[in-house]
Amino acid sequence: MAEEIDYESGIPPYRQLAAILRARIEAREIKGRFPSERTLSQEYGVATGTVRKAVAILRDEGYITTAHGWGSQVVAPDQRGEG
Amino acid sequence: MAEEIDYESGIPPYRQLAAILRARIEAREIKGRFPSERTLSQEYGVATGTVRKAVAILRDEGYITTAHGWGSQVVAPDQRGEG
DNA sequence: AGACATTTGTACGTATGTATG
DNA sequence: GCATACATACGTACAAATGTC
Numbered sequence: 001m002a003e004e005i006d007y008e009s010g011i012p013p014y015r016q017l018a019a020i021l022r023a024r025i026e027a028r029e030i031k032g033r034f035p036s037e038r039t040l041s042q043e044y045g046v047a048t049g050t051v052r053k054a055v056a057i058l059r060d061e062g063y064i065t066t067a068h069g070w071g072s073q074v075v076a077p078d079q080r081g082e083g
Numbered sequence: 084m085a086e087e088i089d090y091e092s093g094i095p096p097y098r099q100l101a102a103i104l105r106a107r108i109e110a111r112e113i114k115g116r117f118p119s120e121r122t123l124s125q126e127y128g129v130a131t132g133t134v135r136k137a138v139a140i141l142r143d144e145g146y147i148t149t150a151h152g153w154g155s156q157v158v159a160p161d162q163r164g165e166g
Numbered sequence: 167a168g169a170c171a172t173t174t175g176t177a178c179g180t181a182t183g184t185a186t187g
Numbered sequence: 188g189c190a191t192a193c194a195t196a197c198g199t200a201c202a203a204a205t206g207t208c
Contacts, residue, residue: 013192036176047193052178068177069201095195119173130197135174151174152204
């Protein structure tokens with residue numbers, strides 16, 4: 001059961017989504033290839049713009065790398081500092 | 084003469100396109116290999132993203148199957164419930 | 167084995183309209 | 188008015204799979 005966005009919390013959905021995905025990466029629940037923007041949009045019921053913002057945060061934090069025309073790849077824990 | 088997208092109707096173009104294509108399939112006007120996204124995009128004057136959404140609906144409904152690098156195939160009527 | 171065209175998959179950037187806070 | 192988010196749409200670029208030559 002995946003966590004969901006809480007619209008009552010006051011925290012912007014894109015930040016919540018980033019936090020959820022970050023947790024899933026650190027829990028090794030997501031590894032290797034990262035879900036596509038479309039998939040995440042449908043799974044969490046948010047717009048693509050929101051997903052892109054969340055993904056941008058994780059990319060900025062070094063959790064994933066993104067390649068145009070391919071998608072995103074989860075960076076191995078030992079490649080980013082042994083989370 | 085193919086139906087066209089009505090931008091005044093209030094119904095999203097991708098849903099209209101899905102409905103048009105669904106009708107063409109059920110009328111046996113389209114069978115075998117399904118037109119490519121590019122073809123449909125040009126034929127109906129919509130963007131590829133719009134076509135992809137419409138095609139995704141038909142795939143979800145079981146009207147067609149899609150293969151990467153090949154295209155889509157119309158599912159035979161007797162394979163989906165004798166429409 | 168290699169080159170090429172076709173087609174889908176994914177992402178990027180941008181834009182419009184609506185709704186909410 | 189402004190910021191945020193949703194929903195939709197446009198066009199473009201690159202990646203990957205398939206089929207053909």
